[in-house]
Amino acid sequence: MSRTIWLVRHGQRVDNVDKKWKENNPTKWDDPELTIRGKQQAHEVGKHFANMNIEAIITSPYTRCIETSAQIAAMMENKSTKICVEPGFQEPLYTSMKPPGVPSMEKIKEYSTQIDESYKPVFEKLPEEVKGDLGCADRVVKTFKEVALKFPTGNIIIVSHGTPLANIHAFLKGHWKYVGQCTICKVTDMYGQSFRLDYWSDKRHLSQTHDLREDERITPQMPE
Template sequence: MSRTIWLVRHGQRVDNVDKKWKENNPTKWDDPELTIRGKQQAHEVGKHFANMNIEAIITSPYTRCIETSCQIAAMMENKSTKICVEPGLQEPLDMSMDPPTVPTMDKIKEYSTQIDDSYKPVFEKLPAEPRGDLGCADRVVKTFQEICKKFPSGNIIIVSHGVPLANIHAFLKGHWKYVGQCTISKVTDMYGQSFRLDYWSDKKHLSQTHDLHEDEKIVPRQAPESA
């Protein structure tokens, strides 16, 4: 017996196309929204999952991931699928403001009636972590493992960012590998006994497969020696 864990990176962000967006948004430079293309990408991911039996979508709290998750959920026939917000899936802390400018739960609930505000996250507050892309590895892997325990039988979708997902790939396969925006990866979970990575960063469901930032980080960013 087994079940499927689907991994999805958020869609295209506004600062991918507007290079001055972060400069012009100094109070929330770590929380850009999706572009029109990013929303379309998420819509196409939702079409891919539309007829599948998905118990829950577990998402990073950043706006780009919330928007991606809600677009996916909106396309699914199973309207009982819940969207659960999990801080443990967010970006490395040194890539975020202090504290991160993620939206409040009240704001998040405005995006969809499928937001489950009763979900108890693995991390209510993120612990301190080393700098660099590998710094969040322990936190992300623990979050992945605990999510599997929280949803022990049903198929689930995890929506996160490039760096956390690359660290999950390292956990599953022993080496770092980045993913493209709104690509889909499939993990078969033998109910906690073992995980099998069936495919990674698939983009066949997308109408436009160029410029997905999949080669954004070939190797993980290392922490500065002075840090």
């Protein structure tokens, strides 16, 4: 017996197209929203999953991931699917504000009525990390394994960022590989005994498949 863990990167973010966005938003430079295209991408991911039996969506707390998760959940026929906010899947700390500029739970709840406030995250507070894209690897892999145990039977979707997902790829396949925005990856979980990566960064559900930033990082950025 097995179940499926789906991996999705958030959609296009506003600073991908507005190069001055971070400069113009100094109090939340690490938390850009989705663009119109990003919301459409997330909507198309939701259409892909609409008829599937999904127990939960586990998401990074950043706004772009919450918006992506909310779009996916809104498209599902199963309205009992919950969105669980998991800090363990957020960006590496070296790319974030101190503390990370993630929205409050009250703000997060404005995006969807399906936020599960009872969910107990793997990390209430993130541990210290070394700089570089590999710095979050232990945290992300621990979160991935423990989330799999928290939802031991149902199919789940994890919504995260390029670098954390690349580190999950390294855990599954032994090498680091980036993923396109709002592409879909399929992992078969043999109920905790083993994980099998079936496909990575699939884009067939998207109406526009150019400029998904899957080549944003060919290799991990190492600490200086």
